[in-house]
Amino acid sequence: MTQLEIRGLAKRFGGVQALNGIDIAIDGDGITGVIGPNGSGKTTLFNTIMGVHKPTAGQVIWDGRDITGWPAYRIAATGLVRTYQQAMSFPGISVLDNVSIGFEHGCDRAAPRRWTSPESLLGFVGLDGRGDEIAGSLSFGNLRRLGIAVALAAQPRMLLLDEPGAGLNDHEALALRDLILQFPGMGMGVCLIDHDMALMGAVCSRFIVLNFGTKIADGTPADVLQDRKVLEVYLGE
Numbered sequence: 001m002t003q004l005e006i007r008g009l010a011k012r013f014g015g016v017q018a019l020n021g022i023d024i025a026i027d028g029d030g031i032t033g034v035i036g037p038n039g040s041g042k043t044t045l046f047n048t049i050m051g052v053h054k055p056t057a058g059q060v061i062w063d064g065r066d067i068t069g070w071p072a073y074r075i076a077a078t079g080l081v082r083t084y085q086q087a088m089s090f091p092g093i094s095v096l097d098n099v100s101i102g103f104e105h106g107c108d109r110a111a112p113r114r115w116t117s118p119e120s121l122l123g124f125v126g127l128d129g130r131g132d133e134i135a136g137s138l139s140f141g142n143l144r145r146l147g148i149a150v151a152l153a154a155q156p157r158m159l160l161l162d163e164p165g166a167g168l169n170d171h172e173a174l175a176l177r178d179l180i181l182q183f184p185g186m187g188m189g190v191c192l193i194d195h196d197m198a199l200m201g202a203v204c205s206r207f208i209v210l211n212f213g214t215k216i217a218d219g220t221p222a223d224v225l226q227d228r229k230v231l232e233v234y235l236g237e
């Protein structure tokens, strides 16, 4: 089983200990949510896994390989791919070209090809018939879909989703939920951060809770949301 293993991961920014020795193992067949209050280290965790930040200490092991500090493009080529809060597509070229770039130069050569063409991938994310539109002219919700399509074009075996639900309306959030729920069946593990607890509760089989850069709970959503430490953080109980 493909696994992402984080060992003793720490990241300090000046006087701020953003991550304080985190240990996590994530299997490649489930949907894991990372939750925690603002400033608890969620985004720093993703950025440190994906080579945006060099960790102060600790290791990131993916599929048996130590990828600590590798640049994101090199990590993506091993099947671990992320999306960004801001859509990272090229706004000046067509929707289809955005997806084709990843599709053709695609990343993980060993991964199964789940879509036979860039067009079929656009259809999968709900952008059927929009391939000729300029990416920058898409609505916010469709731009998000494109961001996911660009990530999927790399044929990931694990996908890190950074606040995919932020700013979506109810209809779009439901479509996103249905999309994410399909990933494990396609051989893709998912780890996501989002503030939309309805979305998180609907898709995640596991919650990891961060507070002040420390993992304070890890388990099924039902167990985690009854955990005393978690209730203290969220409800001040």
Ligand code: ADP
Pocket: 013, 016, 017, 018, 036, 037, 038, 039, 040, 041, 042, 043, 044, 045
């Ligand atoms: P979350 O995603 O849970 O809201 P972050 O990972 O963004 O939390 O932030 C964790 C802590 O690290 C916060 O105190 C934040 O101010 C700090 N931090 C994050 N990124 C940087 C950075 N690039 N430079 C300095 N401090 C940062």
